[in-house]
Amino acid sequence: MPARETRRQPSVRSEDITNGRLDFSQHLLRHAAQDKPRIDFLSDVLMLILSHSGCHAVEIWLKEKEDTLRGEASTAKQGMGRFLIISDSNHDRMFEKVCAGALTGLLVPHPTCSTRYGSIWFDDTLKPLSRAARLADDQLPEDACIGGRYRSILLVPLRFSEEHSGLLLFKERGRGRFNVERIGYLETIAAKFELALLHQIAQARLRERVKELTCLYGIAQTASNPVLSFERKLEVIVSLLPPAWQYPDRACARITIDGAVFQTPGFKDGPYRQNAPICIGGRLRGTVEIHYRDERPFLQKNPFLDEEQSLIDNIAGQIAQMIDSRETEAVKSELRSQLIRADRLAAIGQLAAGVAHELNEPLNTILGFAQLAQKAQGIPEQTFKDIGKIAEASLHARNIIRELLVFARQAAPDRGRVNMNTIIMDELNLFEKLCSKSSVELRRITEKDLPEITADKSQILQVVSNLIVNALQAMPDGGVLTLETSYRSPWVCLMVEDTGIGMSEEVKENIFLPFFTTKDVNQGTGLGLSVVHGIVSSHGGEIRVESTEGKGSRFLVTFPSSEDTSEK
Numbered sequence: 001m002p003a004r005e006t007r008r009q010p011s012v013r014s015e016d017i018t019n020g021r022l023d024f025s026q027h028l029l030r031h032a033a034q035d036k037p038r039i040d041f042l043s044d045v046l047m048l049i050l051s052h053s054g055c056h057a058v059e060i061w062l063k064e065k066e067d068t069l070r071g072e073a074s075t076a077k078q079g080m081g082r083f084l085i086i087s088d089s090n091h092d093r094m095f096e097k098v099c100a101g102a103l104t105g106l107l108v109p110h111p112t113c114s115t116r117y118g119s120i121w122f123d124d125t126l127k128p129l130s131r132a133a134r135l136a137d138d139q140l141p142e143d144a145c146i147g148g149r150y151r152s153i154l155l156v157p158l159r160f161s162e163e164h165s166g167l168l169l170f171k172e173r174g175r176g177r178f179n180v181e182r183i184g185y186l187e188t189i190a191a192k193f194e195l196a197l198l199h200q201i202a203q204a205r206l207r208e209r210v211k212e213l214t215c216l217y218g219i220a221q222t223a224s225n226p227v228l229s230f231e232r233k234l235e236v237i238v239s240l241l242p243p244a245w246q247y248p249d250r251a252c253a254r255i256t257i258d259g260a261v262f263q264t265p266g267f268k269d270g271p272y273r274q275n276a277p278i279c280i281g282g283r284l285r286g287t288v289e290i291h292y293r294d295e296r297p298f299l300q301k302n303p304f305l306d307e308e309q310s311l312i313d314n315i316a317g318q319i320a321q322m323i324d325s326r327e328t329e330a331v332k333s334e335l336r337s338q339l340i341r342a343d344r345l346a347a348i349g350q351l352a353a354g355v356a357h358e359l360n361e362p363l364n365t366i367l368g369f370a371q372l373a374q375k376a377q378g379i380p381e382q383t384f385k386d387i388g389k390i391a392e393a394s395l396h397a398r399n400i401i402r403e404l405l406v407f408a409r410q411a412a413p414d415r416g417r418v419n420m421n422t423i424i425m426d427e428l429n430l431f432e433k434l435c436s437k438s439s440v441e442l443r444r445i446t447e448k449d450l451p452e453i454t455a456d457k458s459q460i461l462q463v464v465s466n467l468i469v470n471a472l473q474a475m476p477d478g479g480v481l482t483l484e485t486s487y488r489s490p491w492v493c494l495m496v497e498d499t500g501i502g503m504s505e506e507v508k509e510n511i512f513l514p515f516f517t518t519k520d521v522n523q524g525t526g527l528g529l530s531v532v533h534g535i536v537s538s539h540g541g542e543i544r545v546e547s548t549e550g551k552g553s554r555f556l557v558t559f560p561s562s563e564d565t566s567e568k
Ligand code: ADP
Pocket: 466, 470, 471, 474, 498, 500, 501, 502, 503, 507, 511, 516, 517, 518, 519, 523, 524, 525, 526, 527, 528, 529, 530, 552, 553
């Protein structure tokens, strides 16, 4: 029952509020509309309710997901309108048990101490609790009382949304301080507070959404900027992340991709962290992380919103797309340049074949007549020698032409089964002697059970010979020449590696072009590697080169194995 001995009545009444004479509602809504952290909003509103309720103290309990937030303001203590998070295990005091029970619906009020609104009042907290209410699930002693320094307490339930519930507690030091009229007034305050809270939650959600969209828009703009390098884009993107989070001042961000790290200035691993993986083609390539770097507690146990998890997942997805399209572009441009190179080689090949055909005729005539002239009787010795030089030069020219024809794939191949191990173990006698003469150690490593390839054996020998000749010429002071076969289904591979002079980037770019040579006129024609390229391509294979100036070169030749080709 409300006590009759009420001495200190509030100076404001419910009709004052409803008549609009007071600006309590406006104040509340103004607080709700401001862009301030939730904890500040709740603290300010608590003080506002205290001043408008005329009570000695006001307390708010709010239940949000797994968090229970609690704040108290009192006329006795300045600055008491602070909000705390209380853990569920902290309900040892009877008062807290009662509040927790009210929050979870376990507090069953006595009909004479409750209103239609669901509020419960305690006229004298030193009297047994059972007079006003009981806890449904708890065996409280008969004489249990709330105690404490406030003897009158009004407990108004807040049920403003599905996810949120709470309590507004009005406290007075004297006993029996709540009568029907006053309870009605305080319930009106509670109802206004519920509205303001709903408004604040909706506003805050809207603001979060705007921040998220601004961030996503910024990322999309940055990703499609053609002027920025990939690294610069990631630097810009990482700087766009903290402002999209609930506590931007405390947030820092880091993006890691394939070991490369992009982070906001002063990044520090913090106790609160949210992250999302960056996956491309099912493979984990990195992460996006947001950390709250300082140790100060937050209003909630988990300061990250569900929406923020979706946002960070979305951002990781956008970054993955950026990497994916960059890599696809790189592969495309490599393919394009390979095509251009192949086109150029084919054009040169055709031209060379035409010229070679035209020159073959007159060269054979020169050679034939030179040999005939040498056989003539009584020619002076010097003339004999000169004619010999003509014949020698014509032979050299004819060799070049033969190579040109091979390069242009004009010579008909004679294909059969070829074992690459046999080629490097049994067919290189000539080079063994050459190596030992030039102080070059010849190492041969063969793959066991290497499949055969379908090839023109003489052409394969030419490939190997050309590569070995180049390797030996690159090691004028000796070194190591390694020939190694291997099998990476469906490819039979041959590696020719030397420890010679190596090549500059510019030389490496041009080596497969016909007539490209860095050697003296007598040493090289510039056709060796073009011929090798032509033969390898005509066998459906590939050739690649790796080289470091001053350290050596490695040629990797691959041919499709006969087994795999026949299976296909
Ligand atoms: P040539 O040997 O007649 O010059 P190639 O087509 O065989 O013609 O080679 C072209 C050029 O490639 C060479 O002049 C040389 O500069 C470079 N080259 C080829 N093989 C090697 C190697 N093993 N080490 C260093 N440079 C090489």
